[in-house]
Amino acid sequence: xxxxxxxxxxxPGRGEFIRLALxxxxxxxxxxxxxxxxxxxxxxxxxAEKQTPPFAPPFLIAGKLTIGxxxxxxLFLGERHGLAPKSxxxxxxxxxxxxxxxDLVAEIHDAHHPIASGLYYEDQKSEAAGRTGNLxxxxxxxxxxxxxxxxxxxxxxxxxxxxxxxxDLSLFHVVEGLRYAFPKRxxxxxxxxxxxxxxxxxxxxxPRIAVYHASGRRQPxxxxxxxxxxxxxxx
Amino acid sequence: xxxxxxxxxxxPGRGEFIRLALxxxxxxxxxxxxxxxxxxxxxxxxxAEKQTPPFAPPFLIAGKLTIGxxxxxxLFLGERHGLAPKSxxxxxxxxxxxxxxxDLVAEIHDAHHPIASGLYYEDQKSEAAGRTGNLxxxxxxxxxxxxxxxxxxxxxxxxxxxxxxxxDLSLFHVVEGLRYAFPKRxxxxxxxxxxxxxxxxxxxxxPRIAVYHASGRRQPxxxxxxxxxxxxxxx
Numbered sequence: 379x380x381x382x383x384x385x386x387x388x389x390p391g392r393g394e395f396i397r398l399a400l401x402x403x404x405x406x407x408x409x410x411x412x413x414x415x416x417x418x419x420x421x422x423x424x425x426a427e428k429q430t431p432p433f434a435p436p437f438l439i440a441g442k443l444t445i446g447x448x449x450x451x452x453l454f455l456g457e458r459h460g461l462a463p464k465s466x467x468x469x470x471x472x473x474x475x476x477x478x479x480x481d482l483v484a485e486i487h488d489a490h491h492p493i494a495s496g497l498y499y500e501d502q503k504s505e506a507a508g509r510t511g512n513l514x515x516x517x518x519x520x521x522x523x524x525x526x527x528x529x530x531x532x533x534x535x536x537x538x539x540x541x542x543x544x545x546d547l548s549l550f551h552v553v554e555g556l557r558y559a560f561p562k563r564x565x566x567x568x569x570x571x572x573x574x575x576x577x578x579x580x581x582x583x584x585p586r587i588a589v590y591h592a593s594g595r596r597q598p599x600x601x602x603x604x605x606x607x608x609x610x611x612x613x
Numbered sequence: 614x615x616x617x618x619x620x621x622x623x624x625p626g627r628g629e630f631i632r633l634a635l636x637x638x639x640x641x642x643x644x645x646x647x648x649x650x651x652x653x654x655x656x657x658x659x660x661a662e663k664q665t666p667p668f669a670p671p672f673l674i675a676g677k678l679t680i681g682x683x684x685x686x687x688l689f690l691g692e693r694h695g696l697a698p699k700s701x702x703x704x705x706x707x708x709x710x711x712x713x714x715x716d717l718v719a720e721i722h723d724a725h726h727p728i729a730s731g732l733y734y735e736d737q738k739s740e741a742a743g744r745t746g747n748l749x750x751x752x753x754x755x756x757x758x759x760x761x762x763x764x765x766x767x768x769x770x771x772x773x774x775x776x777x778x779x780x781d782l783s784l785f786h787v788v789e790g791l792r793y794a795f796p797k798r799x800x801x802x803x804x805x806x807x808x809x810x811x812x813x814x815x816x817x818x819x820p821r822i823a824v825y826h827a828s829g830r831r832q833p834x835x836x837x838x839x840x841x842x843x844x845x846x847x848x
Binding site (some may be wrong): 428429430432433442443445449450453454466467470472473474477481486492493494495496497502505508509512516521527528 | 622658663665666667668677678680681682684685688689701702705706708709712713716719723729730731732737741743744747751752756759762804
């Protein structure tokens with residue numbers, strides 16, 4: 379069985395959290411965004427799903443299962459492919475961290491779209507300036523300080539236990555995305571929260587992740603996705 | 614062992630999703646919000662947690678486990694107390710639905726706080742009017758139509774399979790909250806999405822839920838929580 383990852387083409391988006399887990403697990407998968415299918419076919423496939431219809435992409439087709447919601451897909455992949463501990467203490471802790479990463483990702487998205495995700499950034503620029511100011515000054519330090527503290531306390535180089543989990547891979551992508559979107563702000567924040575760069579570098583060097591990043595399969599950041607660089611929003 | 618639910622006092626908030634699961638499961642628990650502990654002690658307890666520190670309330674203490682993030686707590690309670698199917702197909706589907714409910718709840722919160730959760734509503738009223746307009750016109754129909762369609766297709770009166778799950782309890786609370794916050798808008802929407810009222814009534818009549826609602830332990834809605842009634846935001 380070959381997994382199928384269905385997601386929008388042309389952006390890393392939430393699909394990237396799934397891609398990183400699939401790549402690290404070394405399991406074969408079809409990334410629909412890299413095929414000729416196109417977004418219309420992706421949406422049609424989503425709407426054709428009657429058993430467990432996703433509300434939005436990404437969704438993963440795994441044999442008879444169709445699984446939606448990024449943290450839920452990671453829960454599934456984590457169990458199946460050794461990307462999460464097996465103990466109750468460990469698996470609920472990893473998932474708790476992933477859900478906190480998902481909250482941060484939603485806040486990062488809404489910073490450039492505080493009024494409506496269906497409108498253009500240009501139609502909500504002044505509100506975006508207000509919300510992004512709050513993100514830069516209060517929310518990013520709170521979240522990044524939280525994850526930095528957990529890494530420091532765990533002391534193994536990973537968020538939980540002695541081994542890599544899907545939450546580490548996702549936090550890697552958050553660091554990547556924030557460096558792209560807010561280079562000035564992140565430069566300062568990373569001087570304070572030093573564990574983040576250390577985790578980032580450790581993940582980037584993992585053999586399968588390095589192969590993935592050199593493969594050309596990775597979607598570049600741009601101003602269509604979750605992490606967007608608008609110079610006026612980075613101070 | 615008696616569970617401890619730690620959450621802000623004085624609001625249903627995200628704690629209510631956990632309370633409904635605990636009440637339906639019929640398991641003993643201490644609701645810290647109903648004790649004399651106070652919010653300061655709650656925050657101090659949260660910060661004292663070094664093994665698996667929550668980012669924010671609610672969190673559940675279950676013997677040696679401290680579990681944060683509402684959908685994660687429900688995942689735990691669902692497994693332990695028969696509030697979720699045991700098959701892979703079933704348990705990932707219920708969790709997918711719960712995460713979609715969590716997304717809706719976050720959007721409902723941000724409609725009255727589109728710029729910063731740390732500021733007062735009064736400091737972001739005009740932006741709240743814009744975001745809530747989008748919620749009323751586009752997002753609520755999209756989400757409620759999604760859940761209504763799933764209930765209609767399943768045909769058993771529950772979101773998944775033949776039995777109640779934690780996602781049904783949460784959707785009940787969303788209907789309650791939306792009726793409080795947006796009575797005019799919900800009146801119209803419920804005429805279109807008729808399965809929602811049907812699910813709501815079915816849950817309200819469950820013996821343990823009815824006992825809970827008559828007990829005085831339930832927190833009333835008010836303009837401090839997630840679901841807030843501001844007449845100017847309900848058209």
